[in-house]
Amino acid sequence: MNEIIPKIELKGLHKRFGSKVVLESVDLTVMPGESMVIIGGSGSGKSVTLKCILGLLYPNGGSIKIDGTEMVGIGADERKKILTKFGMLFQGAALFDSLPVWENVAFGLLAQRLCNRKEAKEIAIEKLRRVGLSPDVGSLSPAELSGGMQKRVGLARAIAANPEIIFFDEPTTGLDPIMSDVINELIVECVKDVGATALTITHDMSSVRKIADHVSMIYHGNIIWTGPKDEIDHSGSDYIDQFINGKAEGPIKMEILRG
Amino acid sequence: MNFLAVIGRVTISFLQAAGKIGIFAVNGVRHIFTPPFYPRELWRQMLNIGYYSLPVVGLTTLFTGAALAVNIYEGSSRFNAESTLPTIVVIGIVRELGPTLCGLIVAGRVSASMAAELGTMRVTEQIDALVTLSTDPFKYLIAPRILATVIMMPFMLVIVADTIGVLGGYLLATTKLGYNSGSYIKSTIDFLEAIDVMASMTKAAVFGFFISLMGCYHGFNTRGGAQGVGISTTNAVVSACIMILLSNYVVTEMFFSS
Numbered sequence: 001m002n003e004i005i006p007k008i009e010l011k012g013l014h015k016r017f018g019s020k021v022v023l024e025s026v027d028l029t030v031m032p033g034e035s036m037v038i039i040g041g042s043g044s045g046k047s048v049t050l051k052c053i054l055g056l057l058y059p060n061g062g063s064i065k066i067d068g069t070e071m072v073g074i075g076a077d078e079r080k081k082i083l084t085k086f087g088m089l090f091q092g093a094a095l096f097d098s099l100p101v102w103e104n105v106a107f108g109l110l111a112q113r114l115c116n117r118k119e120a121k122e123i124a125i126e127k128l129r130r131v132g133l134s135p136d137v138g139s140l141s142p143a144e145l146s147g148g149m150q151k152r153v154g155l156a157r158a159i160a161a162n163p164e165i166i167f168f169d170e171p172t173t174g175l176d177p178i179m180s181d182v183i184n185e186l187i188v189e190c191v192k193d194v195g196a197t198a199l200t201i202t203h204d205m206s207s208v209r210k211i212a213d214h215v216s217m218i219y220h221g222n223i224i225w226t227g228p229k230d231e232i233d234h235s236g237s238d239y240i241d242q243f244i245n246g247k248a249e250g251p252i253k254m255e256i257l258r259g
Numbered sequence: 260m261n262f263l264a265v266i267g268r269v270t271i272s273f274l275q276a277a278g279k280i281g282i283f284a285v286n287g288v289r290h291i292f293t294p295p296f297y298p299r300e301l302w303r304q305m306l307n308i309g310y311y312s313l314p315v316v317g318l319t320t321l322f323t324g325a326a327l328a329v330n331i332y333e334g335s336s337r338f339n340a341e342s343t344l345p346t347i348v349v350i351g352i353v354r355e356l357g358p359t360l361c362g363l364i365v366a367g368r369v370s371a372s373m374a375a376e377l378g379t380m381r382v383t384e385q386i387d388a389l390v391t392l393s394t395d396p397f398k399y400l401i402a403p404r405i406l407a408t409v410i411m412m413p414f415m416l417v418i419v420a421d422t423i424g425v426l427g428g429y430l431l432a433t434t435k436l437g438y439n440s441g442s443y444i445k446s447t448i449d450f451l452e453a454i455d456v457m458a459s460m461t462k463a464a465v466f467g468f469f470i471s472l473m474g475c476y477h478g479f480n481t482r483g484g485a486q487g488v489g490i491s492t493t494n495a496v497v498s499a500c501i502m503i504l505l506s507n508y509v510v511t512e513m514f515f516s517s
Binding site: 076092097112157 | 391
């Protein structure tokens, strides 16, 4: 019987900055088509985990496999090829100010020479429509858009090349509750549309309940719990209970100096 | 002992910085010659660096040429050598003031803008976004900026700076100091040699390289938020100006040292 190869597999991932250890030993498996959400407090290592997977940061130890291919230590060309499988929605959308909205959406298509500019524009307009934006938004500059619209453009850019894996970095941060829900629904629909595997990092529990199939919690550089979304309320972990209920009292101690 | 330790630390950090800038420069230049190329981005940079710097470069050199003519006239009249004015103006502008002033002005305008733009892109994760979109930031951001500056400095800005600087001297000399227009132009052309123009353009290309290198290096390596962008911008302008003045001496020695 053929064993299904995980889409993303982290083993003993270790990252430190100087003497400060951010990731101690992260183990995580994301299966194809699954939507995994990593939760954890600020500074717990969520963003660093994503950046290590994408090669934006080099891990100090451990293994990162994408479709069974080891990413740690591979050459730039090989990494670039594997990165074509990815789409990413950044926390602040990270749209390019110097380009109009449609070119932002089509950037990956043009960079990978997947089509000419005319076709890329048509795809960009279609993707903008998919995230609820009218075609005339395409000619605007990113600076002319509201925060919610920028997130939608970022989402359109993330799905433009129909990636196999999509990362969402704090997708609802800075948005009002209604816009957050709109973005969450779009994420679910778009991921389903392109049939992608999704990895989201957030501390917004409404996002977790809407987006996730599985949830992992990271604390002090280690994954301390992983399970299906439905089990999160009965995890038996005091850490999870404290986090999802947002209580100050519990095993998770925030580094706050009190006067 | 402490004093020696301080000297050692400063020396090591200076060498580390020089090494990092050297590696950055080699990477930037290497990506100019290896595909994929981004002609649209190159054109955008050429327009921004060359065309939009023309007014400030032209104005500065026009008045500098005029001021130089006044100074030379005053100085040379003390020993009845007023006829040397056109020669000294043209050599002074073409060999020295045209490229150096143009370099310093472009350093203030372009190096700062590159550092601020790339620094903002760094702190807002736009450079990370480029990587996730399978685009090498060195190819898309750094190589076009270096190439555009190295092309536009000698082939547009310094040619204009030299011409307008000489024109400034000519206008002042013919309208205020009573020089004959025809003989002024003849003296200017007769005494200007090809090597003067070559030195001017070589200096411009070298200055252009350092202006873009410092702007890109400091912007690309920005850390922190708005304050980090401010620090990068300041460092880019200061280091570009130092490199311009330093390399100006080296190139002058190369061309004119007997």
